[in-house]
Amino acid sequence: DANTVRRIVASAGVGGSDTVLEVGPGLGSLTLALLDVADAVIAVEIDPKLAGRLPQTVAERAPSHAEQLTVVEFDALRVTASDIPGEPTALVANLPYNVAVPVLLHLFSELPSLRTAMVMVQAEVADRLAADPGSKIYGIPSVKANFFGTVKRAGSVGRSVFWPVPKVESGLVRIDRYADPPWSMDDAHRRKVFTVIDAAFAQRRKTLRAALAGWAGSPVEAERRLREADIDPSARGETIDAAAFVRLAGTRP
Template sequence: MTTPEATPRGEAALLGPAEVRTLAAEFDIRPTKQLGQNFVHDGNTVRKIVAVSGVTRDDVVLEVGPGLGSLTLALLDVVERVVAVEIDPKLATRLPTTVAERAPELSGRLDVVLEDAMRVLPSQVPAEPTALVANLPYNVAVPVLLHLFAAFPSLRTALVMVQAEVADRLAASPGGKIYGVPSVKANFFGEVRRAGSVGRHVFWPEPKIESGLVRIDRYPTPPWPIDEEHRRRVFAVVDAAFAQRRKTLRAALATWAGSPAEAERRLVAAGIEPSARGEVLDAADFVRLAAVDPIG
């Protein structure tokens, strides 16, 4: 799938290594492992992220964990509006000032929401976001990603930077060793693919792990119901299937179904071999399985 080129809209002065350290020192902002904070300080990297995301002038972007504003400035050059969700009060307070100083003609396009991305809801956001573009906190990247896709049906695409290993798992195909819960749950919402790699040297502080880009394009017409109740039913089956991934589905799903015999009945009804293991099923298989009514 090809993505449109990002078209610059302004003259934002992006943050470099010196500016990132100066801002952090000025406001006594110390990156914390607990919040998964690693600040990007390379202009080429943030421009690459914006370009690969495919966002355009019509997009309202939801950015999670904007930090000191490196990616925010690059996004404001291109899109109509950025809604930045930040959990750190110091960072949330400083971000509008940073944008006003470095790109005053773009500052009116920024909204900052002081909230935990794991809990943020549409009612707290001033505009309907169409795209998620973010350097996600690595310690909670998958839960945040899944929450946002479930809570914001207006999101059509996502381009997120996560730990390289997590990126591989999210984009994995059925049958591989790294295919698992994140792979299936992300694919429940849309098509998932690896979209690039990011080196350690573009961050401050420099992490000990490699980073990767993942793109998700929500299905234009959902192939199955996406309401909260249905999603919970499907995700419960997925969790059960991979909780004991070495076991056959008949055994792994025994507790979920009530017994091995009932698990087998439901698997057969869904057209799935009871002796198979969870890693060979795709999202559509789990959706069919979750839809089988229990006896009685």
């Protein structure tokens, strides 16, 4: 739906100084709208037929913008900075719903040039990404997304705007990377933090003292490290924010 596409592009706030990364461009409906406003669009498409067709679609429908498009035939879950020409500043995409969260987190990890993301995902996934600590739906996606920046729900998208009509509702999520990161963003540190997050949510009903026993080596050691990070050992993972997990990952073993 053209109106929905325009709304997504407007909500993304991209302009003439942006190089936009689009994942899963498909037939190019969002690509064409992005080319109207951005300096350049890098489209990552895993399907060779669609990747081969997209430049032709742009040449036919928006010939004046054809040179602004670069198509990268690649799996977005495996792409690295070396696979992407230039430094994309914004991710704007209708992400493949079955891998939306892994793709989103992978791209923020691999591409430090990304300042912002506006993505369409399944509605329930959008809710989880933007959930606050203490919510029933707050979990691993919520914490890991907040590791990179501020996350907020940016609207809903009805089924009727798609063809064919899907069986699920969709939602928009915006992530703005921290302009002045409150903690280190290097890969080694991120992996340490994400390991703690995964362990804390592996058994949601357990207290952090019990859930992190394997990670720390014992329940007693888990409690020591939790107290060192100023976290109540009887708390559960869904009650603490990304900053607390960062503190916990930084405690001495």
